[in-house]
Amino acid sequence: MPADKLDTYRSKRDAARTPEPVPEPGPPPTGNDDTFVIQEHHARRLHWDLRLERDGVLVSWAIPKCLPLDRTPNHLAVHTEDHPLEYATFEGEIAAGEYGGGLMLIWDRGTYETEKWTDREIKFVLHGSRSSGRYVLFPTDGKNWMIHRMDPPPREGLPPADGLRPMLAEDRKRPPRDQEAYGFEFDLGGTRALAILGEGKARFIGADGVPLTPRTTPGLEELAGLGKAAWGLPAVLDGRIAEVGGTVIYMIFDVLRLNTGDLLGRSYRDRRRTLDHLSLRDRHWQPTPWFPGDGEAVLKVAGDQGIPAVLAKRLDSPYLPGARSPYWLRVPLETGG
Known part of the structure; x- marks a missing residue:
């Protein structure tokens, strides 16, 4: 019998001590493989977690510098354990001392399209309110992957102040x-x-x-x-x-x-x-x-x-x-x- 995709996730969490969703073992839910979420994670070091729905779970990467905004840089993306689909709506405070302890906030969520998904390359298109565009993920060394933006950004240059004034x-x-x-x-x-x-x-x-x-x-x-x-x-x-x-x-x-x-x-x-x-x-x-x-x-x-x-x-x-x-x-x- 194949291992449950969430076994590693459950082994790192105590459902009685974390507000995170910890579903019981069983068949994964079915979906459209088109949901993504990016969460801002205030753990020992601030980073962003990218999660893509795939075969009933959220395949996940921790990205220290969030998604690259243009095609010049590649950003580190550390492959982590699969998360349950319920995590796509999770926000909350994970207690200090628990795995991933710290504040978790939704940075962006929406839908995505898969262009290619193999062990060596994942190409996808994000459709979110903050994050949109064509990206590729590729492994480099063990859990370390890189993420690269493939299309031009919608705008370039310094972020505009847009008439902002101090409160x-x-x-x-x-x-x-x-x-x-x-x-x-x-x-x-x-x-x-x-x-x-x-x-x-x-x-x-x-x-x-x-x-x-x-x-x-x-x-x-x-x-x-x-x-x-x-x-x-x-x-x-x-x-x-x-x-x-x-x-x-x-x-x-x-x-x-x-x-x-x-x-x-x-x-x-x-x-x-x-x-x-x-x-x-x-x-x-x-x-x-x-x-x-x-x-x-x-x-x-x-x-x-x-x-x-x-x-x-x-x-x-x-x-x-x-x-x-x-x-x-x-x-x-x-x-x-």
């Missing part, structure tokens, strides 16, 4: 009462700026939508290397350009777009977790610290350090470009200047 906070005299519903950040001042990363370059847009230049923003040239950060993926970040200890630093506190994905509708908590996983840390840029539910402690530290204000952001808040919203609150300190 703004309302001023409040006191922190919110339900502090457990908020994340808290230090307001270090400086120049508010969106950073648009792509093709190894970085350009900056001010709060008024006007591009920043070294002439208008001293020290901006120190941030040029940011374009090669975030593993080289296109991205739109939100932050402030500040001088700290005589060094110009871009303090990053949000990620609005990443690769082909618009993250505006995600919660602040999930956007911050994605940002933290991108490892954007250098002498001239770093994520601002954030502290879920710990407003009083943050206010005390801010007062001791002479920081003028603290920001309180609802953990469940979307990003509302250009809006001044009660989802975000700015609480000045009485001793602040």
Whole structure:
């Protein structure tokens, strides 16, 4: 009797300890072999899981840099165990210590067409909202495969800002009462700026939508290397350009777009977790610290350090470009200047 295709999947998971679907052994369901899902996986290292429906399971690869956007690069794709078809709709938090522990979010899902499927080459066409086009997967060494885009991308160049403006906070005299519903950040001042990363370059847009230049923003040239950060993926970040200890630093506190994905509708908590996983840390840029539910402690530290204000952001808040919203609150300190 042939082995169940999900035996390896089940052997790595305890149905009583993971929210993931763990179906009982039995014949695999029948389908049309045309469903795909890409999941953003916040495990030990951020990566994306590509899953293609085939013969009653989702054949799966872990892709550290997501799908390539054009025909130039090949991206590593690590072949993993087959997953059940129910995984195509799964989102949730896999407990720390469990296999694959971390947040799992659906990045994209839709249908695909198979052009070729052999042990040496898989050619397919994706039809999703974020991911579309012709791709090929091919093995290189054991579980290591590569994925290559075969057709031209729908558009090239730096990702457009599309009229994006920074989300703004309302001023409040006191922190919110339900502090457990908020994340808290230090307001270090400086120049508010969106950073648009792509093709190894970085350009900056001010709060008024006007591009920043070294002439208008001293020290901006120190941030040029940011374009090669975030593993080289296109991205739109939100932050402030500040001088700290005589060094110009871009303090990053949000990620609005990443690769082909618009993250505006995600919660602040999930956007911050994605940002933290991108490892954007250098002498001239770093994520601002954030502290879920710990407003009083943050206010005390801010007062001791002479920081003028603290920001309180609802953990469940979307990003509302250009809006001044009660989802975000700015609480000045009485001793602040």
